[in-house]
Amino acid sequence: MKWGKYMSDEKDMLLKVLLVDDEPFIRKGLAALIDWEAEGFVIAGEAQNGCEAVLRLSEEDYQLVISDIRMPDMSGIELVEEVKTRKISDAKFVLLSGFYDFQYAKSAILYGCSDYVLKPIQREELLNVLRRIQKKIREEAGGRRDKSIFEKAYLDRNLLALIWGKYDEINLRYAKEKLELKGRIKYIHLEISLLDERFLSLSEEKKRVLHRQLYNYAALLFKRLSNHVIFGVTKEGECYDIGIIYSELMPDKKNMTDEEWLDWILKELRERMGFEITAFLGGWVSKLEDIAYSYREAAMARSFCFYKIPKKDIKKEPAQGAGKKAIQNKNQQDEYLRKELDALIHGIETGDKEFIKENAGELYRKMMDKGLDSKLIGMNIQYYVYRLLGLAYEIENDINQEEVMQYIQEEVFSSGMPWINEVKFRKFAEDYSEYLLQLRQNSARGIMNLIEAEIEANYSDNLSLRSMGEKYYLNSVYLGQIFKKRYGCCFKDYINGVRLRKAAELLLRTEEKVYEIAEKVGYKNTEYFINKFESTYGVTPARFRKRNCEAEKISV
Known part of the structure; x- marks a missing residue:
C-alpha cells in the first residue's frame, strides 16, 4: 500500500492493525473476512506468537492488535499485560477465543483490552467491534493530535533558535529533553530541488502542499526520532526545505554507514515524492549548542555544490555534436x-x-x-x-x-x-x-590609543566592537583582530578587566554597597558581577573589601 493514504487529513488516515495468532490460516482468514480499508483499517503486520508481537510493537506504531488468547510461550492475556505494564504501545487490543471464559474476560478487561470476540468470528460482529474501536481511537486522537501539534511547534521554535545561533538556556534544555542524541551531530538540509522543471512548473499552492508532504514523509521514515525533523528552516528566498538534526545514533539503528543512511533517506523521499530531493550537509559538532556552525556550513554547501544528480537524469548517449x-x-x-x-x-x-x-x-x-x-x-x-x-x-x-x-x-x-x-x-x-x-593603513593602529582612552572614560556604557568600529570608521572584524594582537585578549574581556579594576578601587575608597558598585561600573546583574570579580581576584567583592580593610588596620 502506498503512503499517500497515510498523508491526507487525519480523519481519512488508515489505522494500522497487527494480527497475532499461531495459526497462519486464522490470520489469512481474518485478513480476507472484511474489506479492511473500507472500514478505515489496514493490516500492517502479522506475528505468530506473543513474543514476536512485543518485538513488532516496540519497532512500529500500531493502533489495533487482534490476538488469539491461547498461544505457546505467551498467551494473549500475557501479551496485553506485557505491553501495558512496560508501556510499549498505546494500541487497542481485541482478544479472540474458541470459548467464553469469565476469568479470561475479566483479566482482559483488567489490563485494558477493548473487546473479547468468540470464534468462529462472525463478519457482522467483527465489523461492529471495529467501528466501536475506530470511533474511540478517533475521539482520543483528536485531543492527542492537538497536543502533539502544539508540542512539536514549541520544540521547533526552540530548535530554530539553536540552528540560527540565537538561543538561551531554556531553548537548549528543552531541545535536549526532546531529542535522542548520541556522539557527534550535524545539520542536514533537505529540499525539493529547484532544478526539477516539473516542480517549478507547479502553482505556489501546490508547491506548499508538496513541501508539507516532504516533511510528513520524513517524519514517518524517522518514526520515533521524528522530533529531529524541522519544517522550513531557511528564512528567505524560494526554498522548500526541511532540516534534520542528524546524530550518529541514526545509522547505527539501521546498521548503516553515514553515507548509506543518506542514500537511503534520499532514495525513499525521491520515490515517494516523485521529485528530485537534494541534500546539503554541515560539518560534525560535538554538542547541540554548536549546531549553528554546522547549519552555516550546510548553507554554504547549498551555494557551492550539489549533492548528487540521479542516474536517471544522465542521458546515456547525446546526439552527435x-x-x-x-x-x-x-x-x-x-x-x-x-x-x-x-x-x-x-x-x-x-x-x-x-x-x-x-x-x-x-x-x-x-x-x-x-x-x-x-x-x-x-x-x-x-x-x-x-x-x-x-x-x-x-x-x-x-x-x-x-x-x-x-x-x-x-x-x-x-x-x-x-x-x-x-x-x-x-x-x-x-x-x-x-x-x-x-x-x-598602519595608522589605523594609532586609533587604538583613542579607543583605549574612551574605554577608560566610558567603561560603564554599553560599549561594543560594532559601536567602536562605527565611531572610528573601522571594520568590526579588523578592529577585533588588532585589538587582540595589541592586548592579548578579546574586546569583551578587556572591558571586563577595566570594569573590575574600577570596581576594586571603589570597594577600597568608598563605602558604597556591592550592588551599587556593580551598577556604577556597568554590570546590570549583581550576581554576574560577583562571579566575574571572584574569578579575577579569587574572593568575593565583600571579602576583598574586608580583607584589605583588615590589612590596613594591622599596618597602622
Whole structure:
C-alpha cells in the first residue's frame, strides 16, 4: 500500500492493525473476512506468537492488535499485560477465543483490552467491534493530535533558535529533553530541488502542499526520532526545505554507514515524492549548542555544490555534436562569469567604490540568471569568497583566517542563502573593500590609543566592537583582530578587566554597597558581577573589601 493514504487529513488516515495468532490460516482468514480499508483499517503486520508481537510493537506504531488468547510461550492475556505494564504501545487490543471464559474476560478487561470476540468470528460482529474501536481511537486522537501539534511547534521554535545561533538556556534544555542524541551531530538540509522543471512548473499552492508532504514523509521514515525533523528552516528566498538534526545514533539503528543512511533517506523521499530531493550537509559538532556552525556550513554547501544528480537524469548517449555544444556553452558561461568576477574582485582590492556601485548589482543579476548552469554558479560563488579571503591574507600574513571566514559566513550565509538580493551583494562588496583598506593603513593602529582612552572614560556604557568600529570608521572584524594582537585578549574581556579594576578601587575608597558598585561600573546583574570579580581576584567583592580593610588596620 502506498503512503499517500497515510498523508491526507487525519480523519481519512488508515489505522494500522497487527494480527497475532499461531495459526497462519486464522490470520489469512481474518485478513480476507472484511474489506479492511473500507472500514478505515489496514493490516500492517502479522506475528505468530506473543513474543514476536512485543518485538513488532516496540519497532512500529500500531493502533489495533487482534490476538488469539491461547498461544505457546505467551498467551494473549500475557501479551496485553506485557505491553501495558512496560508501556510499549498505546494500541487497542481485541482478544479472540474458541470459548467464553469469565476469568479470561475479566483479566482482559483488567489490563485494558477493548473487546473479547468468540470464534468462529462472525463478519457482522467483527465489523461492529471495529467501528466501536475506530470511533474511540478517533475521539482520543483528536485531543492527542492537538497536543502533539502544539508540542512539536514549541520544540521547533526552540530548535530554530539553536540552528540560527540565537538561543538561551531554556531553548537548549528543552531541545535536549526532546531529542535522542548520541556522539557527534550535524545539520542536514533537505529540499525539493529547484532544478526539477516539473516542480517549478507547479502553482505556489501546490508547491506548499508538496513541501508539507516532504516533511510528513520524513517524519514517518524517522518514526520515533521524528522530533529531529524541522519544517522550513531557511528564512528567505524560494526554498522548500526541511532540516534534520542528524546524530550518529541514526545509522547505527539501521546498521548503516553515514553515507548509506543518506542514500537511503534520499532514495525513499525521491520515490515517494516523485521529485528530485537534494541534500546539503554541515560539518560534525560535538554538542547541540554548536549546531549553528554546522547549519552555516550546510548553507554554504547549498551555494557551492550539489549533492548528487540521479542516474536517471544522465542521458546515456547525446546526439552527435550535442555534447560538444553543451561543453562549449558551459565553458562560455564559465569564462563569461569569471571575467566579471575578476573585474569586481579587482575593484574591491583597489577600493574603487564607483566601479563596485556600478557593476556589483549587474553581476549579481547575471549570476542569478536561470539560464546559467546552477552548479557553475555555486563554483563561482566559492571562487569569489575564497579570492576575497586570499586578498586579506596577502596583505597581512598573520591574519586570523578563521575570524575572516566567520565574518564572511555571517554576512553572506546567515539567512541560509547567499546574498538574497543585489543590494546585499553590493553592500558586502563595499564593506569588504573598506575592510581591506583598513588592513593596509598602519595608522589605523594609532586609533587604538583613542579607543583605549574612551574605554577608560566610558567603561560603564554599553560599549561594543560594532559601536567602536562605527565611531572610528573601522571594520568590526579588523578592529577585533588588532585589538587582540595589541592586548592579548578579546574586546569583551578587556572591558571586563577595566570594569573590575574600577570596581576594586571603589570597594577600597568608598563605602558604597556591592550592588551599587556593580551598577556604577556597568554590570546590570549583581550576581554576574560577583562571579566575574571572584574569578579575577579569587574572593568575593565583600571579602576583598574586608580583607584589605583588615590589612590596613594591622599596618597602622
